[in-house]
Structures are given as C-alpha cells and as structure tokens.
Amino acid sequence: MVATLDDTKRNAIAIKLASMKAMQQLIIENEKLVLGAGLDTEIADRFRDFLKDDEKNLGVLETIIGQYGIQAEPKQTVQQLIETVQKLMKGSELSLYEKVAQHELLKHQQVMTGLIVHKAAQKVGADVMLAIGPLNTINFENRAHQEQLKGVLEILGVRELTGQDADQGIWARVQDAMAAFSGVVGSAVTQSSDKKDMNIQDVIRLDHGKVNTLFTELLQSNDPQKIQEYFGQIFKDLTAHAEAEEEVVYPRVRPFYGQENTQELFDEQAEMKRVLEEIKALSPSSSQFKDKVRQLMEAVGDHMRQEESTMFAAIRNNLSSDQSEQLATEFKAAKTRIQQKLGVVSESKM
Missing domain, CATH: 1.20.1260.10 (Ferritin, core subunit, four-helix bundle)
Known part of the structure; x- marks a missing residue:
C-alpha cells in the first residue's frame, strides 16, 4: 500500500x-x-x-x-x-x-x-x-x-x-x-488572543489531538479508500512530528529531562516508525490492517502520555516562556521542512 x-x-x-x-x-x-x-x-x-x-x-x-x-x-x-x-x-x-x-x-x-x-x-x-x-x-x-x-x-x-x-x-x-x-x-x-505565541507544549499537544482524531476516523470507517486516505495522513503526520521532535525538541530537553528518559522517547518513536512501515505494506481491506492500526494507536498513546506529563513538566520547570515559544518556532520550521521533503507539496492552480 x-x-x-x-x-x-x-x-x-x-x-x-x-x-x-x-x-x-x-x-x-x-x-x-x-x-x-x-x-x-x-x-x-x-x-x-x-x-x-x-x-x-x-x-x-x-x-x-x-x-x-x-x-x-x-x-x-x-x-x-x-x-x-x-x-x-x-x-x-x-x-x-x-x-x-x-x-x-x-x-x-x-x-x-x-x-x-x-x-x-x-x-x-x-x-x-x-x-x-x-x-x-x-x-x-x-x-x-x-x-x-x-x-x-x-x-x-x-x-x-x-x-x-x-x-x-x-x-x-x-x-x-x-x-x-x-x-x-x-x-x-477575544478567545485565545492573549498576544503571546504558542509554546512548544501547545504545538505538540495540537499534533497529538489531530492524530488521535485520525485514528478514530480510520477505525470507524469501512471504506477502503477512506481508510487508505486516513492512514496516509497518519503516516505523514507522525513521521514529520517524530523527525521534528528528534531534530529540535529531544536534544534541547535532554540536559534536564535526563539521558534515560530522552532515549526512551527516541526508542518509542523508532518502534512507531517500524510499525508504520508494516501497515504501509498492507492492503486497507486486509484483516490485519485495523489490528495493526490499533497496536500503533496504543503505542502512540503511551508515548503521548509520557510527553504530556513528565516531559512537559520538565519543560515548564526548566525553560522560560520565551525559550519555550522559541522552541515551538524551531519545531514548526523543522516540521514544515520535513513535510516538504516527504513530498506533500500541492501545486498551485490557475
């Protein structure tokens, strides 16, 4: 696939x-x-x-x-x-x-x-x-x-x-x-218009929310074409998110989050990428497809919970608001570049 x-x-x-x-x-x-x-x-x-x-x-x-x-x-x-x-x-x-x-x-x-x-x-x-x-x-x-x-x-x-x-x-x-x-x-x-930029926790949390929604849409669908479409977006969203975190976020938090905790995040994402490739090779109508997606969703959920609890707490305790917002800016720039590398650029039309 x-x-x-x-x-x-x-x-x-x-x-x-x-x-x-x-x-x-x-x-x-x-x-x-x-x-x-x-x-x-x-x-x-x-x-x-x-x-x-x-x-x-x-x-x-x-x-x-x-x-x-x-x-x-x-x-x-x-x-x-x-x-x-x-x-x-x-x-x-x-x-x-x-x-x-x-x-x-x-x-x-x-x-x-x-x-x-x-x-x-x-x-x-x-x-x-x-x-x-x-x-x-x-x-x-x-x-x-x-x-x-x-x-x-x-x-x-x-x-x-x-x-x-x-x-x-x-x-x-x-x-x-x-x-x-x-x-x-x-x-x-005036909602959400407090004049400050999003910090890294805000941006990562938005990514997490979107991919959770995609998982739900995929598992609720019985249309192989829609299932393939949803998985295509999951594949690209998770890949870009993971690579941007590994390039920008994890090296920044390692000094205060700890070598062991940070390496665990790297290892979890390596496993996630492996499962993504396994699912990519399956037909969306295969009996194994949704089982593999559920396995992936569970692993991604555990990874998200770790980031949103212990990693986010470490960021709040060790980075200033300006530093956290700057990290968000660097993360977004890296993710945009990676998305372009993944070939998701749409051509403009007349």
Missing part, C-alpha cells in the same frame, strides 16, 4: 491556507508602510494594535498549516494580486485614504477566505476541523479590525475632501458597530 493523500478537497484547502498566509504577510507589510506615513496619534495607535495582532496571527497561521500537514503554494492569481497591491502601496498614485481603503478590502478578503475554509473543513473531516480550529480566532480578529478600519476611513476621507476633521472621532464612529459585532460573536472575539 502506498501512503498517499491526493484528496482534491484537502489539497484545495491547503492552497487556500497558503494564500491566507501570503495575504497575511502582505497585510503586515501594508501596516508598516501606513505607520510610516505620518498618521496622527489616535490612528497610528490603532494601526500599531493591528500590526501586533497580525504578526501574532501570522504565527498562528503557520501553526495551522503545519497541523494541517499539507504544504502548498498560494494560488497564482493571489500572488499576482499581492504584487499589484505592493506596487500601489509603495507608490505615490494612491492617496493615504485610498491605501487604507485597499487595506480594508484585503482584510475583508482575509475574513471571507478564513470563513470559507472553516465551513469547508466541516465537510472534509474531523481531523481537518481540529487542525484549523485556531483559524476562528484569526477570523474574529480580522472582522473586528475591518470594523475599526471603516472608522479610520471616515476620518481620512473627510479630511481628504475638506481639509478638516470629521465631527465624530474614530471611536464614536465604530462604537455602535463594534458593540453590535461583539453581541453576535460574544467572547469569541
């Missing part, structure tokens, strides 16, 4: 996520340019808050893409749009009002793409929903930014047309809209 995953729906979502990441990078670039345009204090403070949120959300998007497990390139039309907007934002053809209006349109596009990805994930699989779960926070924050940008546009537009300030200040303009918006989404606007 070849462990591949060429489900077109999953690949299409991967391309959307890659496009969102490219657009997020453009949004950050635009906000830095606007901040350099001599804004008054109130608007500049608002853009600094946007920038802080958007830089954090870029990291969240990178985590989501790593969790999703399929590395893709943005759609070519999105890349062309980005190049066009970059030229306009850096040039002198647009007024400040027009540049901020363009930025608000990008925020709108980002909101709609995020909502569509979330809705599509509901139709594809529980593992996909779990992987893209943090996208909801980004969607809500982008929607809140969009409402505030409308207030900024009112001020800049009146100023451009009359040379005078609008009668209402920025917060008076957006207060009613933000109150209505908050009433619709409740606390979801």
Whole structure:
C-alpha cells in the first residue's frame, strides 16, 4: 500500500491556507508602510494594535498549516494580486485614504477566505476541523479590525475632501458597530488572543489531538479508500512530528529531562516508525490492517502520555516562556521542512 493523500478537497484547502498566509504577510507589510506615513496619534495607535495582532496571527497561521500537514503554494492569481497591491502601496498614485481603503478590502478578503475554509473543513473531516480550529480566532480578529478600519476611513476621507476633521472621532464612529459585532460573536472575539505565541507544549499537544482524531476516523470507517486516505495522513503526520521532535525538541530537553528518559522517547518513536512501515505494506481491506492500526494507536498513546506529563513538566520547570515559544518556532520550521521533503507539496492552480 502506498501512503498517499491526493484528496482534491484537502489539497484545495491547503492552497487556500497558503494564500491566507501570503495575504497575511502582505497585510503586515501594508501596516508598516501606513505607520510610516505620518498618521496622527489616535490612528497610528490603532494601526500599531493591528500590526501586533497580525504578526501574532501570522504565527498562528503557520501553526495551522503545519497541523494541517499539507504544504502548498498560494494560488497564482493571489500572488499576482499581492504584487499589484505592493506596487500601489509603495507608490505615490494612491492617496493615504485610498491605501487604507485597499487595506480594508484585503482584510475583508482575509475574513471571507478564513470563513470559507472553516465551513469547508466541516465537510472534509474531523481531523481537518481540529487542525484549523485556531483559524476562528484569526477570523474574529480580522472582522473586528475591518470594523475599526471603516472608522479610520471616515476620518481620512473627510479630511481628504475638506481639509478638516470629521465631527465624530474614530471611536464614536465604530462604537455602535463594534458593540453590535461583539453581541453576535460574544467572547469569541477575544478567545485565545492573549498576544503571546504558542509554546512548544501547545504545538505538540495540537499534533497529538489531530492524530488521535485520525485514528478514530480510520477505525470507524469501512471504506477502503477512506481508510487508505486516513492512514496516509497518519503516516505523514507522525513521521514529520517524530523527525521534528528528534531534530529540535529531544536534544534541547535532554540536559534536564535526563539521558534515560530522552532515549526512551527516541526508542518509542523508532518502534512507531517500524510499525508504520508494516501497515504501509498492507492492503486497507486486509484483516490485519485495523489490528495493526490499533497496536500503533496504543503505542502512540503511551508515548503521548509520557510527553504530556513528565516531559512537559520538565519543560515548564526548566525553560522560560520565551525559550519555550522559541522552541515551538524551531519545531514548526523543522516540521514544515520535513513535510516538504516527504513530498506533500500541492501545486498551485490557475
């Protein structure tokens, strides 16, 4: 059996996520340019808050893409749009009002793409929903930014047309809209938006949750094609996760977690890889297939419990918050590189 995953729906979502990441990078670039345009204090403070949120959300998007497990390139039309907007934002053809209006349109596009990805994930699989779960926070924050940008546009537009300030200040303009918006989404606007990056425990725990969901979906299915698809994703997710841990995490924790404990984690993952290869050689309709998967799930579960209890405790006791977040960044980068090496890059489509 070849462990591949060429489900077109999953690949299409991967391309959307890659496009969102490219657009997020453009949004950050635009906000830095606007901040350099001599804004008054109130608007500049608002853009600094946007920038802080958007830089954090870029990291969240990178985590989501790593969790999703399929590395893709943005759609070519999105890349062309980005190049066009970059030229306009850096040039002198647009007024400040027009540049901020363009930025608000990008925020709108980002909101709609995020909502569509979330809705599509509901139709594809529980593992996909779990992987893209943090996208909801980004969607809500982008929607809140969009409402505030409308207030900024009112001020800049009146100023451009009359040379005078609008009668209402920025917060008076957006207060009613933000109150209505908050009433619709409740606390979801601020959930998980504590401005700090994910630490290594957060990122590893997300990986564990996703693979557990994949195991459940596989064992509940009687469709050989779906079983093969689920195993293909399990194979790639576990392989990338294990190799990234062995490259980045285990060497870092060995000094305080202990040589014996760390070696046990290496040995467990070596056994896991061996069983993965055994299952890969079986037909999904074979009577042995699900038995081997259950054996693998049990071994992986024991490994996860050790990491989430004793290893996580050792990390909390020996690494600062900044060090743990930096380790997460290095782990995500390693996992992305390994996923690309495993040949899970989807080609962008026109």
